Amino acid sequence: MTSGKYATFATDAPLSPSPRHPLSQAGLFSRVFLGWASPLLRLGNSKQLNADDVWSLQPAHQAGTIAKSFSSNLEASPSILRAFLRSFGGRVVLTGLAFLTATGATLVGPLVLNHVVNTLSTETYDVSDLSKWIGGLLLTLVVQALADNYANFDTEVIAIQFTGALKNLIYHKTLKLSAASRLQYSTGDITSLYTTDCQFLLDAAFYIHQFWLMPLQVICVSVLLYQLLGVASFAGFAIIGLSFGFNHICSSRMFTHYFAFVKAKDVRMQAVTETFKAISVIKFNAWEEKAETRIDEARKTELKDIWGFLVYNGLSVVITWGLPVFISVFSFLVYVGVMKQSLTPAIVFTSIALFQLIQSPMRLLPHIASGLLKAVVAQKRINAFLAAAERDPENVHTVDHPTATSYIKRDIVVAVENGAFTWDANASPVIRDATLHVRVGDLVVVHGAVGTGKSSFCSALLGDVTKISGSVFVGGSVAYCSQQAWIQHMTVRDNILFGRPYDHEKYQRVLEACALTTDLASLPAGDRTEIGERGVNLSGGQKARVALARACYSDASVFILDSPLSAVDAIVQNEIFNKCILGLLRNRTVILVTHSPEIISSEYATRVVTINENGELVETRNGTSSRTENKPLVTPLPKLAIGRQDNYVTSNTEAWPSVTQSPRATNDKQDANETDKLVQDEGRAEGRVGRHVFATYYRAIGGFPVLAVVVISQILWQALQISSDFWLGDWSTDATSSTAPVSQSYRMTVYTILGLAAAAMVVMRTLVISWCGLNASQRLFERMTHALLHAPMKFFDATPVGRILLRYSSDTSDVDLMVPLGIGAFLANIFSVSCTVVITGVIIRWNGLLLLPIIVLYVLVGVFYLGPAREIERVLKTTQAPVLSHLSESIEGSAVIRAFGSDRVTRFRGINDDKLDTANKVRFAKLCVSRWFALRMQLLGSALVFIVAASLVLLREHLSAAIVGLAFSYVLKISQSVQAVVTTWSIVETTMVSPERLQQYVDVEQEAAYKIPSMDPPCSSEWPTKGAITVDKLSFRYKTSDRVVLKDLSFAINGGEKIGIVGRTGAGKSSLTMALFRINELAGGSITIDGVDSSKIGLKTLRENMSIIPQLPVLFKGPLRKYLDPFNEYADEALWNALRRIGLSDRISGEAEKLEVMVEDNGENFSVGERQMLCMTRALLKESRIVIFDEATASIDHETDQKLQRVIREAFASSTVLTIAHRLDTILDADRILVLDAGEIVAFDSPSVLVKQGSGHFYELMREGGYLAKVVQQS
Secondary structure, three states: OOOOOOOOOHHHOOOOOOOOOHHHHOOHHHHHOOHHHHHHHHHHHHOOOOHHHOOOOOHHHOHHHHHHHHHHHHHHOOOHHHHHHHHHHHHHHHHHHHHHHHHHHHOHHHHHHHHHHHHHHOOOOOHHHHHHHHHHHHHHHHHHHHHHHHHHHHHHHHHHHHHHHHHHHHHHHHOOEOHHHHHHOOHHHHHHHHHHHHHHHHHHOOOOOHHHHHHHHHHHHHHHHHHHHHHHHHHHHHHHHHHHHHHHHHHHHHHHHHHHHHHHHHHHHHHHHHHHHOHHHHHHOOOHHHHHHHHHHHHHHHHHHHHHHHHHHHHHHHHHHHHHHHHHHHHHHHHHHHOOOOOOHHHHHHHHHHHHHHHHHHHHHHHHHHHHHHHHHHHHHHHHHHOOOEOOHHHOEOOOOOOHHHHHHOOEEEEEEEEEEEOOOOOOOOEEEEEEEEEOOOEEEEEEOOOOOHHHHHHHHHOOOEEEEEEEEEOOOEEEEOOOOOOOOOEHHHHHHOOOOOOHHHHHHHHHHOOOHHHHHHOOOHHHOEOOHHHOOOOHHHHHHHHHHHHHHOOOOEEEEEOOOOOOOHHHHHHHHHHHHHHHOOOOEEEEEOOOHHHHOOOOOOEEEEEOOOOOEEEEEEOOOOHHHOOOOOOOOOOOOOOOOOOOOOOOOOOOOOOOOOOOOOOOOOOOOOOOEOOOOOOOOOOOOOHHHHHHHHHHHOOHHHHHHHHHHHHHHHHHHHHHHHHHHHHOOHHHOOOOOOOHHHHHHHHHHHHHHHHHHHHHHHHHHHHHHHHHHHHHHHHHHHHHHOOOHHHHHOOOHHHHHHHHHHHHHHHHHHHHHHHHHHHHHHHHHHHHHHHHHHHHHHHHHHHHHHHHHHHHHHHHHHHHHHHHHHHHHHHHHHHHHHHHHHHHOHHHHHHOOHHHHHHHHHHHHHHHHHHHHHHHHHHHHHHHHHHHHHHHHHHHHHHHHHHHHHOHHHOOHHHHHHHHHHHHHHHHHHHHHHHHHHHHHHHOHHHHHHHHHHOOOOOOOOOOOOOOOOHHHOOOOOOOEEEEEEEEOOOOOOOOOEEEEEEEEOOOOEEEEEOOOOOOHHHHHHHHOOOOOEEEEEEEEOOEEHHHOOHHHHHHOEEEEOOOOOOOOEEHHHHHOOOOOOOHHHHHHHHHHHOOHHHHHOOOOHHHOEEOHHHOOOOHHHHHHHHHHHHHHHOOOEEEEEOOOOOOOHHHHHHHHHHHHHHOOOOEEEEEOOOHHHHOOOOEEEEEEOOEEEEEEOHHHHHHOOOOHHHHHHHHHOOHHHHHHHO
16 A cells, blocks of 8 residues: 555556566577576575565556457457467467477387397397487486476466456446346356366366377377287277276266265355354354254265265276286287297387377376366356346437437436336336436435335445336436445555545545444544454444545535435434535435435435335425525535536645544554554465374374385385286296296286285275375364354454355365375385386396486485475465455456446456466466476486496396386486475375365354353253342443453443434444453453353353344345244244234245245345344344344334334343444434443433533533423323
């Protein structure tokens, strides 16, 4: 963030410039060998890497740049595949040629082996000829390394660019969806497209070339085998065919289980998402155990399918490892037994080398098929989304439309002509036959009963609903304040500026007009205080006023304000109405939705419009006075002509009078980084993954017994593998041996048994690791879930939900699959390499010393690579959450973003691109260092092959041809094996970051005891029986470092008493609720309920015996019945009875699905008032002795409110009811009123007594609201 007069919002600029990309200045040699990436590796070995240490992406790699060209190609042919080929086709061809070169080079090794062993089998041979062949092999291996490195590098670069462009387009599309499309695609659906489907396309990039190279490689190997073995090779081909069939069966079963566990994971993630997005509801209702059971049951279903997937994956692994053995057994059986030919070392080991070349395609086959299938589905899903219907620009006409002239002449800035609007084209209109003309400077007040369509009317003016008939004209820039305030995860100031330049004087006037000055003074860092997701640490009233301030600062000409004053008390409402609506905005056009009788009857309202139950606009009154007639309390914004927007930012401080304000409210000289951050940046471990993480995982998988089984099976597998190779080598010398020949059937039988036994060990190792890995994952998952559900609310206030969901999605998936499979692969490779090096070293004798420098270089390169690779992986994980958080935030606020104009949409696209580029630059850095490492491993492997091959030629006098062939065949695969050791260990280390991250949440701070059997009242006592509450010297704070927000409160409430709680924002009303429920522990004093000290009993006992109806109810997508009764505790009859008493039975019975009607994301198919009523319905079912209403009727019209109050009085007649309210009608019949100010009690008595005092906060509220006469009359 910057400071000063023209400072903008924090996310517009990076905190510090990233270094210039070195690729742009690298020479040819550096580009070929990736030398330009070495400085990053050196930096990663000297310090902990951060995102700022990674080079910025080159313009050609940035999401916004690529999206422009890709978008034009997509428009030319609306198919993602065709657009991809148009954009990247040339480079795809080049990478295909490079892959073809690398694949062709793999065939050279077996050919050289055959020539060398054949030559050395003769009595005379030409050393210079062998030298040429070995030199040619070295050159081929180097070419293979370079070609393979280029192909893999540019393929992933293309994939990063491609998915970056797609994510850009998905985000942009999200902000343009029509109402019908928005109903079709939930937030979760769009997030899935943005993450999972794009990842499928990213993964598939590596399989594009393998799809055609794999059969080509098999054909080439088959031709060479035929030349070597003749018709005996057909036996091998038959085994290949059978293995393809068996692999197909395994793959199809794998896919079945894969899709099943993906579906099960979606169900589990839905349960997790709903739980942690509604964690406050979970805690208030003591539903932790029920939520944990629901998540665990979904998890068990998922694990069952994962295990099925792993079993068939294990069988596929056996096929992969055993295929060369099976092929060689049957091929040699035909060659020897049928064709009556003798095996020679050249034939045997060349054949085996060729058989091993088939191993890789067979291993990749299921992955290729699965990856391509998922990519095809993902491509179709993204195609369908990008083709979804968008908002029709004709929904709202602007000044550029031909019809605008007639309106401009009459000074009309907003017009609706015979309009009919609907959210769903298949449903009846929510607004019908609407006609309204609004002139420049008018104040139009809109009101109506709950659910009649007031918010829908606002959306119609914004063009967000489907227009069935009529027309809408808006002749100027718009500022929109939604009914549920949309707050961004940034500072208060940045929320208000919304990316616009900062002007001090204007900003102060907006704060004063929106009654925010006092509130900001109470925040830790004033307006530089960073607020959490959805403004979690602001009250409902504060959030509404911040949203209103954002609208006021925009300098729009038309202000559409949907109930911004419903969450504030009468004094603040009157202050905002006078200072903001009548003052700051007096020269602007305002359309204000409200339930306030005072505003509806105000003489300053130019027009008053009622929306009736049929969705029709009925003009009920015209104002008698103009807003320009009163003296403004805040200097108004200048008047604008139709179609003009005020972009004026003054430099003359005298032009806009200063407003008296607390110095704490704003501080322009304050350093930009001096913010009080509720949500802290995600921490991450430094250096190697901690030993405690490995120790924890070691214990979780079963400890020493499991480790012993895995190691023994691994040793036996390697011993059997080596034995079969030596047995085959000995068999190949039978024809030239001077000893008595051994039976061919005996040779074949032993070789077959050794091969099958080795395969059995592979099965054992794979299944044991998979089973124990799943058990370890489940233990960590259960412990994390339990720990999180019992973490204090302050943890969730400081932790974005997206950060938690990443632990449950990608991290859990890594622990389920990647960690155990990675450990298994590492053990297999380390044992294989160790045995190969030892055997080769023994065979080449003293020449083995020449291998030491290569081994040392292997170790040095590996160590040099591992540290930076691990850190980059950690950085990459931390860059994902901000991208998803911004996406989710933008989806929720899409209506607000669009309403403020195309420049705001462009700005948000830019933010998305910046965050996406930050993640992609780290992904690109990961690619660079991994390819840097792979290239060096391959080049060192080439040197190793050359040394061993040359040594075998030099030692020919001391070695048999069989031993030469065996050593040569081993060394041909050692390069890949050594690279695989470091790569798999890197995978283990980087994926062990995931259990490390799960363990971080296992270790989070916990709330007080959930149950205390020795102290909890017995269930039979039905505590509390009366609901009497005694508060004694209560002090309360949210964090130990925070100031006390409730100070030494003492009062008593009788059982069954009805108490109203009032006070301005920040007085401590909601804090008192938090203290009652022990959401945070008391800083001092005590709360006693029916004689039981609430701090001495378990949280479950305390919370489940009270009920709360919050100001902002949380609804999730799913059946209504599930929302009302999440854990199936009530019969349908009880639900209908509760709905009937609340007044929603007609609304629900009118739905075809009745109780099973789907609630859309965030309850968008119900009005905010209806959502509050649904929450009340749930409270009725619970029948608690103590009930708290926290602004529960703020979004409900007065007539409905009065009906609900009667229901509340009847339903909770014997219960203690605490009602926090700004709307005084709600509490006028309360037994007593508790008045709070700055965390202290300033009055506590009956309404009539408080009014008779003739002064005080409650008296002023009554006077401002016009209720004094009513109370006097009642008394």
